[in-house]
Amino acid sequence: MRTSVCDLVIVGVGGQGVIMISDVIGRAAVMAGIPVCGAETHGMAQRGGSVINHTRIGCRFSPMVASGGADVLLALEPVEALRFAHFLSPKGVVLVNTRPVLPSTVTCGQAEYPPLQDILAPLKARCNKVIAMDAIALAERAGTAQAMNVVMLGALAGYIPLSEELILQSLSLVVPQRFLEANKKAFALGKAEVE
């Protein structure tokens, strides 16, 4: 028996805007009157480390998505998608930004960054669908590479039980007014990418 309407795992690297995505979704769920909870990483994990956020829409239990339980894995960075792939439900969907952020272990030559196809293949093998996109390029097209996370939010919008209108309304509460137009454009470009 399902214990949550929709379970999301949002991953990336500190500073990419993982928490912002969950904040927008959470506020939109509150506006819709749907119970929502989430769990995030602070402190140590933020200094260039991996960041993971759990968001559960329509759920009144713990804020943590179980291993094998995520309906959607939204990854702002390809290696991070793979690092947290064990959260995916076999029926789940992966939305992944293909632009890598090299970890310090790679830049100083201790480890190698795997080629994109080696990241996507194991993801494809264990879930329903993988949609990969260059969200940085799309965000640049919208006016600012900073809006990469909002491109990914746009791609996510069709996969969560919240109306686009509410998500955009929530976005306008979170993003400063002067960046709102670029962010709305980024959102639309991300959405178009999965349609």
Place this chain on the structure above:
Amino acid sequence: MYPNGYQSEEAIILILKRWLFVREYLLGNAAIARGLLEAGVGLVAGYPGTPSSEIIETLVNLKGERPPHVEWSVNEKVALEVAAGASWTGRRAAATMKHVGLNVAADPFMTLAYLGVGAGLVVICADDPYCHSSQNEQDSRRYAQFAGIPCLDPKNPEEAKEMAVFAFELSEKFNIPVMLRPTTRVSHAREDVEIGAAAARGGQCRFIKNPARRVALPIHARPLHSELLAKQAAIEEALESAPWNRLALHGNVGIIASGIAGLYAEEAALELDEDLSFLCIGAYPLPTKLISRMLEHVSRVMVIEELEPVVEEQVQMLARKVNPNVEILGKAGFIPRDGELDYLQVRNAIARMLGKAERETLQNPAVSILPPRPPSLCAGCSHRATYYAMRKVFGKNAIYPSDIGCYTMAVGMGTVDTCLCMGSSITLASGIRFGGENEGICCSLGDSTFLHGGMTGLLNAAYNKARITVTILDNSTTAMTGHQPNPGTGMTATGEATVQVSIEALAKALGAGLVETVDPYHLDDTLESFQRAKDYPGLSVIIARQPCVIKARRSNARSKPFQVGEECKGCKICIDFGCPAIEFENDKARINALCSGCGVCAAICPASAISEVAK
């Protein structure tokens, strides 16, 4: 409509119920801050520490509604004593800290249980099972039990907010401080939380003299101890009916769960479709009547709690009296005593008890190709430059006691040999010297850590003639926990200008013989200073001062980035320096967009291949 188009009747009823109230999506710590406002708190004092820091940060950002006094204290002991003073003056007061901070505040904590409160006094102590960002995972429920102080253990942000309000009422009713103990998964969870109105704070308050209850002389302490023991039963009685201890008797198999473990267990019972009896516990001292009713009802019970078997031990003791035949499962073989619980662990423990199939914990599909991404010092972090110079002068045989802060992440640089607790670098260094170590000893700690717990250690080192070098990594903030101000910054928690304490003057006053200040971005000067400190025949202090790069970036104090020229020989000396802005590609170094322009790599490059990007 949705990939998993599902909406239970229950969810729809919840939606209708919640529509009537104002709800906000709040971080657990923000919900606690909200609770403090709704309780009409007059003073909040704390020391930053993950996962507790956002409680005070939320309050200082609420300009209009902010309590009359909110402060970052110098340490947790100070915070609790300041809060106690306000409580004794008739103001509701709270002290915030992380679990290890309570060790620092343990002295006032234990005796405040005897002396009692004026207005309500709440100690908010955030635990960190799994050590997400801590040096240990001690269970503060044990502290509360030890002190005889009631403890409220929330399962989620909404409960944390409600408990924050209730804690003051409980404190005043029983004349005792109350502990609110969120864990990381409550403090750093987000949830839709119902918002109420901020309460009024009352008018003029006064300290009323009452030596019998404020002066812990033996003659006063003895009867106060008896009183503390005597009131335990009354507190327990009052908490039996608190909404956070919930008993629901169904089948003859039961679950007793505390805090967030109750949520995992309830979810598991639903998924497994089992009609289990439940006792969820959120308040201590434990509700012995409710536990007894559970034990009388069931033939088998599992106790599920994170960390210590606080509940389980009492359940075992009660069962001997109430129902010696009941089978009690828990820490032995089912629920780990270390680390953080998760849904699958709890679900599988329950399934195993019921003889049902366990769900496999999935392994990562391609873990071998994943490059590790450990947290590290930022590009341009001055700590890296300081440690580079320190290591260069003191060498690989020297001993490098270190401390708690961002710089602990530099453990790979070979300049972090110890990390024990706040301020311990100086005292461990002294002990290592007195213990007989003859190599050079150069310890390091941050400005906030020095002011928190390092000053007494420096005084002790001077007084007892320790021949060591103490390096204060002064980035003029408390960086690791989110850049809170400290007494060295000239600014209070609420952004008011205040006295800016001179670390140089402090170090001299505490008895250091040689005190020098350097800018770690100036490598040559820093090397020379470390050399003088190394040669100094007594206690030397180097203050390596350069603002945190994250703060500098936020205040737009940017420098021009650097680049690698044709002269690069690919020797990798700059790569070994470990700055994330330097990459290695096609046998040459390359500087990426993370460069903050500190210029230290240019100083260490033997080929002089690194230079500032021309305008």
